[in-house]
Amino acid sequence: MSQYIRAQFDHPDDIYFLTLVTKDRHLYFDSPEVRKMILEAFDHHTRKQSGEVIAWVIMPDHLHIVIRQGTNRFSHLIRQFKRGTNLAFLGKQGTLWQPRFWEHRVRDEQDLRKYLDYIHANPVLAGLVELPEDYEASSYRIWLERGEYSMGWQGTDIKEPPWKGGE
Ligand code: NI
Numbered sequence: 370m371s372q373y374i375r376a377q378f379d380h381p382d383d384i385y386f387l388t389l390v391t392k393d394r395h396l397y398f399d400s401p402e403v404r405k406m407i408l409e410a411f412d413h414h415t416r417k418q419s420g421e422v423i424a425w426v427i428m429p430d431h432l433h434i435v436i437r438q439g440t441n442r443f444s445h446l447i448r449q450f451k452r453g454t455n456l457a458f459l460g461k462q463g464t465l466w467q468p469r470f471w472e473h474r475v476r477d478e479q480d481l482r483k484y485l486d487y488i489h490a491n492p493v494l495a496g497l498v499e500l501p502e503d504y505e506a507s508s509y510r511i512w513l514e515r516g517e518y519s520m521g522w523q524g525t526d527i528k529e530p531p532w533k534g535g536e
Pocket of ligand 1 (some may be wrong): 428491
């Protein structure tokens with residue numbers, strides 16, 4: 370029984386919502402160029418384990434990403450991603466990241482919807498832009514084109530993260 374449950378929670382198709390925060394909340398990712406590099410690095414490490422980046426927002430001091438984890442655990446992917454970005458940005462000296470991260474398993478489509486809305490509303494709620502599509506470092510425009518949002522959605526009704534007591 371325990372084996373069965375473990376396998377179920379460690380499947381390549383498992384979807385996770387992940388939050389990573391910079392060390393001491395430094396604004397390391399305060400330019401579009403750097404945010405693009407961070408996303409590309411995450412995408413690279415996700416693809417390496419045959420996973421998929423489903424949604425994202427790269428904020429100046431943290432990121433939220435939804436992934437299908439693929440053939441290796443999401444924690445392995447995060448270790449590789451942190452190591453790779455530390456090396457690229459700091460040349461092995463120090464770290465860009467807080468040691469811990471937050472993960473939530475996305476259980477169904479309704480759950481996914483909540484995480485998508487939370488991700489895409491992030492830059493608006495942080496006061497960085499007025500509309501989600503004005504922030505370049507999120508997957509909002511992709512999901513808008515897929516017909517998952519109506520034009521003019523602002524996300525200003527998204528006040529709380531979709532989990533309790535979360536970051
Ligand atoms: Ni956030």
